[in-house]
Amino acid sequence: MVEEKRILYEHLDVPDINTFDVFRQYDGYKGFEKAIAEYQPEEIAKMVLDSGLKGRGGAGFSTGEKWSFVPRDIEPRYLCCNADESEPGTFSNRYVLEKNPHLLIEGILICCYAMGIETTYVYIRGEFTLGKKMLDAAIKEAYEQGYLGEDIRGTGLNVNIYTHPGAGAYICGEETGLIESLEGKRGQPRNKPPFPAVEGVFRKPTVVQNVETLCNLPFIVSNGVEWYTQMGPTYADTRFDPPKPDANTGTKLYCISGDVNEPGVYELELGLTCTELIEVAGGLRGEEVKAVIPGGSSAPILTHYELDTRLDFTSLTLAKSMLGSGGIIVMNETRNIVDCLLNIMKFYAHESCGQCTPCRWGTPWVRDIVQRIADGNGRQSTITRPKFGIAENGRWGDTGETEEIYEDLDLLESVANNIANVDTMTWNTICVFGIAVSWPAVSYMRKFRPEFEAAIRESKLVTLPVAEATVPPEENYAYQQRFVPKEFADL
Amino acid sequence: MSDELIQIETPFAFNEENQREFDKLIGRYPIKEAAMLPTLHLAQRQAGYITPAVMKYVAEQLEVSVMKVKDVVTFYPMFFEEPVGEYVIRVCHTLPCALRDCKEVLDHLKAKLDTDVASETNLAKGTTADGKFTLMKVECLASCDVAPVIMINDDLYKNLTPEKVDEVLNNL
Structure with a gap:
């Protein structure tokens, strides 16, 4: 059995770890102190790049690379910490904020030192009242102890951290949506480029990082890049010749x-x-x-x-x-997959920000189709049509068989793919919310098609046994493309 | 929104404590407009909900048009444009909570409070006759490990069952 490897969460359950004194006892702020004592800001940025740290918020973009895009000659620069944790199924940031807020402050300090940033906004979910309270208290303590404010520890470094409450909009977790919201507007994402690293909050260069990403920084600095890179697999990126380590x-x-x-x-x-x-x-x-x-x-x-x-x-x-x-x-x-998809599609229909037409109209449409299927009113055409597939001659064409058309399933796929196409990975919307809608819609439908067909055929939700409900891998178009990466060391 | 409409309402102004808080807020941002969300939260806590008078006041304070404030208020689900109960009960109904029977909790609350679920455009629908509770469904509250969860005002209640809901309501 795999062992837990607690690094960020190591001291999470220590009583009163949210207070400065207890946090100090458990090597708190040592990473930051090491950073300012031993390294130049550029060296820290280099360390983060070499560590291979990927953003933990969702996109998985290399943090060091993101930092390298920030122009160093434009003042002021900002750091936005994304604590707008709204993705269904995600709740790790909440515990950091509620139990160990000083760790986040330390991470922010290291990032600010590396990037020469003086102002940080922590965009914190409106519903996280306890988390905001704890973080505010920790920030206050850090100011009192001289770890925030002006001329920190006599280094001439100035850092201010402000918390900024959101107000319940999922889309504000998207980095440009977050920036718009922080500027006091509707949280509607911006077109990229320019990326926030070049033109972000208040039209200034901005680093946007998730709470978890920032919390990794103290440990990278204290324990070194080599220690950090030993954890986790390194694959070979074969798009390059010779392959690059990924x-x-x-x-x-x-x-x-x-x-x-x-x-x-x-x-x-x-x-x-x-x-x-x-x-x-x-x-x-x-x-x-x-x-x-x-x-x-x-x-x-x-x-x-x-x-x-x-x-x-x-x-x-x-x-x-x-x-x-x-x-x-x-x-x-x-579990019934149609029912699960309905739940998720209600979520997206509710949370679409309404800026781009395909998403504004597409998300309720997809929801309505799934609702219809779940209610037992799914549309099934009575005509049959030739089934296309791999024909006898081994090529794509008419197989000589016929198939029944499930009109609503075709429609579902068509509407979802017109918000964002999952096969070509192109989206007709400004932000990636589009793909976040069509990914579940199309993948559930393709991978659990028998359950959708049964719901339409029998005019009610039917929960099939697992083996029957799942499309076998060889018949599943999306699955066929699956590819298992090779480890870099194996090449 | 015309000025005549606004004048029907009782005018709104921050009380002393909130004014101090607001002065602190405004110093954090290079432009005043950026303090919009925290200011609206502050105003909502004082006024109960965002009335046209509140919007007008916030607009004056932040030196933006009333329309811009309205624009923001209508976008975010946490700002209410109608009166709500003393206790706002938010029931999470997204997938992880749904897998753990949040429907049971919601149905129990509906029966117990004898009210429907509020919709974003009709909060009165989910408010009890005595004006004490407003029941609403919300999207993921980021506590999926302790699902099903509800939030009553600022507090989160975890691992709920109908019996626990009774207990929670009795202790309010």
Whole structure:
């Protein structure tokens, strides 16, 4: 069984770790002190780049690379800490904010030192009242102790941290949506480029980082890059010749919920499989795994055939899914996938910001189609049409068979793919919310098509046994493209 | 929104404590408009909900048009444009909570409070006759490990069952 490897969460359960004194006893602020005593800001940025740290918020973009885009000659620069944790299935930031807020402050200080930033806004979810209270108290303490404010520890470094409450909009977790919201407007994402690193909040260069990403920084500085890169797999990126190493270093705060015996946050090295994670979380509640959502509700679903997929950025991307924010939702054999999709589609229809037409109209449309199917009113055409596929001559064409048309399933796929096309990975919207809608819609439908067809055919929700409900891998177009990465060391 | 409409309402102004808080807020941002969300939160806590008078006052304070404030208020689900109960009960109903029977909790609350669920455009629908509770469904509250969860005003209640809901309501 895989062992938990607690780094960020190591002292989370220590009583009063939220106070400055106790935090200091457990080596608090040592990483920051080492940074200002031993390294130049550029060296810290280099360390973060070399560590291979990937952003933990969802996109998994290299943090060091992001920092390298920030122009150093434009003043002022800002840091926005994204604590707007709203992705269904994700809850790791909440615990950091509520229990160990000084760790976040230390991470922010290191980032500010490396990037020469004086002002940080922590955009914190409106619903996180306790988290905001704890963070505010910790910030106040840090000011009193001389770790925030002007001329910190006699180095001439000035850092101010302000918390900024959100007001319940999911889209404000998108970095440009967050920036718009921070500027006091509707949280509607901006067109990119210019990227926030060049033109972000108040039209100034802005680094936007998730809470978990920032919390990794003290440990990278204290323990060194070599220590950090030993954790997690490094794959070979074969798009390059010779292949480049594609690092998935460090630990991840996996949030596991749904049908497991001990849901919660587990800090583990990147790269364990779905099966292993379910085992760590006390095993499955139920008989059989029907489906696993690997990275928050936006991620394409994994079937029971795909439980050997390793939960890291590269493997999941190649498995046509994503690690996202690390929110893993497990479903057992009693769950109806149509019902689950309906729940998720209601979420997206509610949270679409309304800026781009395909998303504003597409999300309620998709929801209505799924609702119709779930209510037993799914449309099924009575005509049959030639079934296209691999024909006798081995080429794509008319197979000579006929198939019944499930009009609503075709429509569902068409509407979803017109918000964002999951096969070509192009979206007709400004932000990636579009793909976050069509990914679940299309992947659930393709991978669990028999259950959707049964609901339409029998005019009610039918929960099929796992084996019958799942489309076998060889018949599943999205699945066929799945690719397991090679480790760099194996080449 | 015309000025005549606004004058029907009782005018709004921050009390002394909130004024101090607001003065602190405004110093944090290079432009005043950026203090919009925290200011609206502050105003909502004082007034109960965002009336046209509140919007007008906030607009004056932040030196923006009333329309811009309205623009923001209508976008975010946490700002109310109608009166709400003393206790706002937010029931999470997104997938992880749904997998753990949040429907049971919601149905129990509906029966117990004898009210429907509020919609964003009709908060009165979910408010009890005595004006004490407003029941609403919300999207993921980021506590999926302790699902199903509800939030009553600023407090989160975890691992709920209908019996626990009774207990929570009795202790309010």
